[in-house]
Amino acid sequence: MIYAKTLRLIVQRAEAAKYSGKILPLSSVVKPLFNHVWDVLSNVPSFQSEYGIILRHLLAVRDYSFQMRKRVYCSMFLQT
Structure with missing residues (x-):
């Protein structure tokens, strides 16, 4: 948990x-960072709070949002 914080x-x-x-x-690191955040959010429920905050910070920057890979975007936002 300390690494997430x-x-x-x-x-x-x-x-x-x-x-x-x-x-x-x-x-320079936002694409792999989005991948890492998605991997953690989808696989480690105990880190969802910290990583949710990280995701909100990244998505608040428009230029970063446009660098998210299509696969990660679809996995995060288009799941049913």
């Missing part, structure tokens, strides 16, 4: 301009 803090702070000073600092 640490990852959440990293994502939150990377997007805070006062910490990173960069625009879209996660752009």
